Amino acid sequence: MSTTSQVADATRARPTLYVTAAVLSLIGLADSVYLTVEHLVGENAGCVVARGCAEVLGSNYASIGPLPIALIGALAYFIAFSLALLAAFDYRRCELFLLLLVQAMFAVTLWLLLVQAFVLHAFCDYCLLSAAVTVLLTVTALTSQIIRSR
Amino acid sequence: MSVKSRILFVIIGCVFLCALGSGYALFHYKKQRFLNAKADVAEAAAKLPASAKDGAKPPHVRGSSSATVTLEEFGDFQCPPCGDLSGVLQKLEQDYGTQLRFVFRQFPMPMHLHAMEAARASEAAGLQERFWEMHDLLYQNRFAWPRSHDVRADLIGLAKSLGIDVDRFEKDMNSQQVKERIAADQLRGRSLGVDRTPILFINGRELPVSALNPPGLHAAVDEALTAK
Numbered sequence: 001m002s003t004t005s006q007v008a009d010a011t012r013a014r015p016t017l018y019v020t021a022a023v024l025s026l027i028g029l030a031d032s033v034y035l036t037v038e039h040l041v042g043e044n045a046g047c048v049v050a051r052g053c054a055e056v057l058g059s060n061y062a063s064i065g066p067l068p069i070a071l072i073g074a075l076a077y078f079i080a081f082s083l084a085l086l087a088a089f090d091y092r093r094c095e096l097f098l099l100l101l102v103q104a105m106f107a108v109t110l111w112l113l114l115v116q117a118f119v120l121h122a123f124c125d126y127c128l129l130s131a132a133v134t135v136l137l138t139v140t141a142l143t144s145q146i147i148r149s150r
Numbered sequence: 151m152s153v154k155s156r157i158l159f160v161i162i163g164c165v166f167l168c169a170l171g172s173g174y175a176l177f178h179y180k181k182q183r184f185l186n187a188k189a190d191v192a193e194a195a196a197k198l199p200a201s202a203k204d205g206a207k208p209p210h211v212r213g214s215s216s217a218t219v220t221l222e223e224f225g226d227f228q229c230p231p232c233g234d235l236s237g238v239l240q241k242l243e244q245d246y247g248t249q250l251r252f253v254f255r256q257f258p259m260p261m262h263l264h265a266m267e268a269a270r271a272s273e274a275a276g277l278q279e280r281f282w283e284m285h286d287l288l289y290q291n292r293f294a295w296p297r298s299h300d301v302r303a304d305l306i307g308l309a310k311s312l313g314i315d316v317d318r319f320e321k322d323m324n325s326q327q328v329k330e331r332i333a334a335d336q337l338r339g340r341s342l343g344v345d346r347t348p349i350l351f352i353n354g355r356e357l358p359v360s361a362l363n364p365p366g367l368h369a370a371v372d373e374a375l376t377a378k
Contacts, residue, residue, distance in 0.1 A: 026165070033173045041180045047234055048293075054234035058363020078169060082162045089158055122237075 017144040018088035021098070021137055025081035028133040032077055035070035035126050039063070052122020061115050069112075073130060076105050080137060087144075095144065102134070102141045109134040198341045205338030206331035210254045210281050213243060217251035219353060219374045224255045224339045226347040227269060227288040228262035228296050235348050235362060236289035242367050249375060254285060256335040257347050264301045267323075269332050271305040274322035275314055276331075283312050353377075 039062065047053035056062065062069055083098035109131045116123050223239065225232045243252055256273070258265035268288050275284035287308050288295070295304040309319045322328055342351070350357045350367075353374050361370055 029165075029169055033169055034176070037173055037176045037180065040177060041184070047230055052234060052237075054231060054238055054363055058360075058366060060365055074169065074173075078166060081165060085158060085162060089154060 014144050014147055015088045015090075017140050017147075018084045018095075018098075021084035021102075021140040021144075022081050022088065024133050024137050024140065025077045025084055028077040028130055028137070029074055029081060031126055031130050031133070032070045032074035036068050036074055039068040039070055047125045050123040050125050050128060052116070052120065053124040053126075055120050055122035056116055056124040056127055059120055061112070061120070076101065077133075080105070084141075095141075095148070099141050099145055102138045105134050106138045192343055198337065202337040202341040204334065205255055206334040209335075210276060210285070211251060212254075212282055213251035214248040215251070216248070218249050218378045219246070219371050220251045220253060221371070222253040222255060222351040224257040224335075224342075224344045224347055224349045226257055226259045226262055226265045227272065227285075227292065228265040229259060229347045230292075231362070232348045233289050233292040236286070238362075238364055238367065240286075241364070242371065245368070246371055250371060254281075255339060256332045257339045257344055257349070258332070258336075259347060262296075264296050266332070267301060267305065268295070270323045270328050271309065271319075273328040273331050274319045274325075275309055275312065277322050277327070278314050278318065280309075280312050280314055284308065284314075287312065 035057070038057070064072070080098060080101055083094045083101065086094040087098055112127065113131055116127065221239070221242070223235075225235075227233075239252065243250055256269045258269045272281055272284045272288060275281055291308065295301055295308065298304040305323075306316055306320065310316055339349070343356070348362065350362060352370050355374075357366070357370055361367060
């Protein structure tokens, strides 16, 4: 295959990557909305796989003042969805904003994972799902940027 | 604005409204379900005789008899939040030592298919002085035994691992004594307005669900200690 056609294939893959990022953001949004509701109702979501929902979701790290962290997450996922969708349809400026946003989300996710592992010594299913979504979002956004820069 | 842009912004708007709407609907549903259940239980509790408040005698107690604070839990061995909370409560018992006494009450929920069988297993183990070991083991293995194709065999296996006389254990699981103890705890729960699990009382005062976590429980125990 010639270099020109390889570049053309890679360019065609970019919208697909952004659509994938939009779908991932929707999964993260649903997860965060559910956790926000549980927090506001005052219920403790039960874990099925991990064993520390009560410890993690009930800890001081689950909110910043009166604001549940899940609500901030929902907002971030919604913005990520919007930017990914616009980027998929060639809004170039949104690509940069998306990259910056997912990098910030990745940093927060990493911090929250460290808190779960070394401070709380417990993990929760919903937080791990959100972490997995954020990691995939970061990989998707970075891959798309690498393709663009070629 | 081009047609493409308009369509994209309509999609984004729809997702925003869907997220907001589904969040509100879920919140409203959960709140309403909570209020309805609370009202039903309060109505039923009002009709119960005063003796219903006693629960199984003697209750399962862990900790010092002279403890200032009594923490009473209504639990279900198959309920995920109860399982999550079991580790938190064990840590709490360690933190407060002789100042805290822990009482466990059986409250198997009908929606959990194997909760009643597990409650009977723990009571049968209790008849051989192994209630707390079985209690801890059921929660530690909560991801295994409820998913087994033969739950009873798994429960017997757990009992065997504790060195329990299995023949007696099997007989006791079906005994009237065990059934009556569970029924008595459930009756006590209903008389106190318990409608779900886990529900915790500290010195007779029900804790809000939002306090069922390490900082919330520490604050509640500290408050009970200073109130004495």
